[in-house]
Amino acid sequence: MGGSQQKFNSYTTAEQAIDNVDLKDKICIVTGCNTGIGKETARVLAMQNATVIMACRSVDRGNEALKDITNNLKGKNNFNENLLKVYELDLSSLQSVSNFAAKFKQDYKSLHYLINNAGVMAMSNWEPTKDGYEMQFGTNHIGHFYLTMLLTEMLIQSKPSRVINVASDAHKYTPNNFINQIRNYIKNEDGPPKDTYSPWGNYGISKSSNILFAREYNRRYQSLGVSSVSLHPGVIPTDLSRNLPSWMASALKSRIARPFLKTIEQGAATTVRCVSLSDSELQGGHYYKDCNEANADLQQQWRITSDYNKFTDVKNEPPYLLWQLSVNLITKKNFPLSEGVDKKQEDKTEEKTEEKTDEK
Numbered sequence: 001m002g003g004s005q006q007k008f009n010s011y012t013t014a015e016q017a018i019d020n021v022d023l024k025d026k027i028c029i030v031t032g033c034n035t036g037i038g039k040e041t042a043r044v045l046a047m048q049n050a051t052v053i054m055a056c057r058s059v060d061r062g063n064e065a066l067k068d069i070t071n072n073l074k075g076k077n078n079f080n081e082n083l084l085k086v087y088e089l090d091l092s093s094l095q096s097v098s099n100f101a102a103k104f105k106q107d108y109k110s111l112h113y114l115i116n117n118a119g120v121m122a123m124s125n126w127e128p129t130k131d132g133y134e135m136q137f138g139t140n141h142i143g144h145f146y147l148t149m150l151l152t153e154m155l156i157q158s159k160p161s162r163v164i165n166v167a168s169d170a171h172k173y174t175p176n177n178f179i180n181q182i183r184n185y186i187k188n189e190d191g192p193p194k195d196t197y198s199p200w201g202n203y204g205i206s207k208s209s210n211i212l213f214a215r216e217y218n219r220r221y222q223s224l225g226v227s228s229v230s231l232h233p234g235v236i237p238t239d240l241s242r243n244l245p246s247w248m249a250s251a252l253k254s255r256i257a258r259p260f261l262k263t264i265e266q267g268a269a270t271t272v273r274c275v276s277l278s279d280s281e282l283q284g285g286h287y288y289k290d291c292n293e294a295n296a297d298l299q300q301q302w303r304i305t306s307d308y309n310k311f312t313d314v315k316n317e318p319p320y321l322l323w324q325l326s327v328n329l330i331t332k333k334n335f336p337l338s339e340g341v342d343k344k345q346e347d348k349t350e351e352k353t354e355e356k357t358d359e360k
Contacts, residue, residue, distance in 0.1 A: 008291035014044040014268035019276040023050035027110050032118025034061040037233055040268035043069045046084050055089035062086035091118055091143025092129040094335045101150035110158040116144040117166045126197040131333050133191040140206035145326045149337050159225025164274045165210040167230040173204030182321045216319035218285035227284035229274050236267035
């Protein structure tokens with residue numbers, strides 16, 4: 001699976017990044033794919049004969065996207081339009097996430113690629129999710145965290161499988177005291193508060209959470225056959241920019257900005273590359289950018305390096321603390337996590353972590 005990694009870069013398109021990998025009999029979920037890079041990701045995976053579940057907040061818009069993809073792929077690679085399905089998923093609602101997971105598990109028995117792509121960006125004002133959490137943190141992270149946990153048992157049963165989190169270099173906007181903020185959120189049993197809200201700061205928090213979640217999930221589940229990575233897709237003028245101030249949205253569309261932007265086809269490439277990399281090539285828990293591993297671009301304040309698994313005190317590190325917070329915020333709303341997690345396996349992973357910590 002896959003070819004030489006050096007030939008992929010910032011100019012690579014999603015069709016090139018798939019590297020002719022045959023995805024027949026592979027089942028994929030892509031969240032937020034009625035438009036933008038999610039739609040292109042779904043199209044390229046379907047082009048390679050994968051079964052693709054298009055998880056969209058608006059079923060109507062999802063069906064429009066499905067129709068576009070179907071029309072585009074007719075007659076290519078023996079494309080079977082019956083392998084594309086639209087399911088409703090509102091990541092700002094834990095109930096919607098639960099409903100989606102229940103329906104998917106009723107309809108399918110395997111899951112090989114979970115692509116957590118959907119998101120909202122730089123909302124001008126603090127807004128709550130349906131469960132009362134800040135919208136960017138709740139949608140971009142908590143919704144995806146819950147979805148992933150509900151599907152983890154199926155991912156383990158389908159191994160080798162992958163969870164791919166679409167994050168962003170905007171993680172750099174995260175406040176410098178983020179680790180202390182996580183501890184305060186745990187103490188207060190809540191997420192980012194209204195009184196400290198800023199559009200980009202909170203977006204950064206949500207994207208940092210995508211990265212930290214991928215790290216911690218990989219630490220827990222890679223030994224069980226499920227790898228997890230995060231990535232920066234690039235700066236792309238898509239519907240994600242709908243909440244930006246008019247001057248900033250206009251700037252993104254200007255001729256001056258064009259050399260610094262990616263097309264939608266290029267923006268989906270790193271996600272698709274994280275699908276096409278072979279099991280031996282993919283570096284679990286790492287951050288990807290321009291179709292290549294890019295851990296060096298992460299904020300050093302987190303001490304997130306390739307030596308992540310060598311932490312001597314995992315339980316006091318940001319990934320573990322964020323995990324604890326996420327579990328607390330979901331179960332606080334009376335949504336169980338156990339139905340989607342092989343608890344015995346998770347406990348074994350925790351025991352191994354504690355043994356390593358004691359040894360050091």
